[in-house]
Amino acid sequence: MTQLKLAIWDMDGTIVDSREVIQAAMCRAFGVCGLPEPAYEETRKIVGLGLEEACRILAPDYHDPAGLSTAYKEAFVARRTEENFVEPLYDGAEETLKRLAEDGWLIAMATGKSHRGIRAIFEMHPLEQYFDTIWCADDGPGKPHPFMVEQCMNALGCEPHQSLIIGDAIHDIAMGRNAGIHTMGVSWGFGRADELHAAGAHEVHDTFASLNAGLLGFEQKISSI
Structure with missing residues (x-):
C-alpha cells in the first residue's frame, strides 16, 4: 500500500x-x-x-x-493596492511545490494570514492549484497551538508520522512539535537558523536545494515503514 x-x-x-x-x-x-x-x-x-x-x-x-x-x-x-506592488516568491518555492504535487505528496497550508490575505497571494501567484487543504488564522486557534496542523491531517486522512511542517518561524516549529509531527525550519525568512534549532526543529535548511533533499529523505523514511 x-x-x-x-x-x-x-x-x-x-x-x-x-x-x-x-x-x-x-x-x-x-x-x-x-x-x-x-x-x-x-x-x-x-x-x-x-x-x-x-x-x-x-x-x-x-x-x-x-x-x-x-x-x-x-x-x-x-x-x-499600491501600483506595481508584489510580494515575491522565494526562488525555488513554486518549483518545489510543483515537484511535490507531481510526486504524489499531499500539500497543505497552515498560516497566520487571513483568508483575504491568502486570496491576494493566489491572485498574484498561481499557487492555489498545489494545495489540498488550507487553514489560517481565521479558522481557529493560532500558532503555536496545534489546531491548524491537526485540521490539515484530519482533512487529508494523514497520521502524524506521515506529516511534516515547513516554516521559517519558531512558532511554526512549536506548532508542529505540539502536533507531534516532523518539523523543518527554513532560514531565509523571519527566523534565524540558531533560533529554529533552539525551538526544537528536527531539521533546518538554508536553501531550497537542501530542503528538497530533506523532503526526499523523509519520503524514503516513511516509505520503508
Whole structure:
C-alpha cells in the first residue's frame, strides 16, 4: 500500500518574501496609533502569531490592541493596492511545490494570514492549484497551538508520522512539535537558523536545494515503514 505523505507549509517568510510589506504595514499602523515604530528585529519575532496577540507583544502597554490590529490590516491593504506592488516568491518555492504535487505528496497550508490575505497571494501567484487543504488564522486557534496542523491531517486522512511542517518561524516549529509531527525550519525568512534549532526543529535548511533533499529523505523514511 502506498504510504501517504503530507507537507504542511507556512506562507509568509517560507513561500512568499513578505518581510518588506509586513514591516512597512506595522510601522504605518504604529504611526497611526501614535506609537513609535517597531524595529524590524522586533517585528520579525511575532510573524505567524495571531494579529492581536502579535500587537500585544509589540506594544504591551498600548490600551487598544484590537485598534492597533485594525490599523495594521488597513495599512497592509493600502500597501498591497499600491501600483506595481508584489510580494515575491522565494526562488525555488513554486518549483518545489510543483515537484511535490507531481510526486504524489499531499500539500497543505497552515498560516497566520487571513483568508483575504491568502486570496491576494493566489491572485498574484498561481499557487492555489498545489494545495489540498488550507487553514489560517481565521479558522481557529493560532500558532503555536496545534489546531491548524491537526485540521490539515484530519482533512487529508494523514497520521502524524506521515506529516511534516515547513516554516521559517519558531512558532511554526512549536506548532508542529505540539502536533507531534516532523518539523523543518527554513532560514531565509523571519527566523534565524540558531533560533529554529533552539525551538526544537528536527531539521533546518538554508536553501531550497537542501530542503528538497530533506523532503526526499523523509519520503524514503516513511516509505520503508
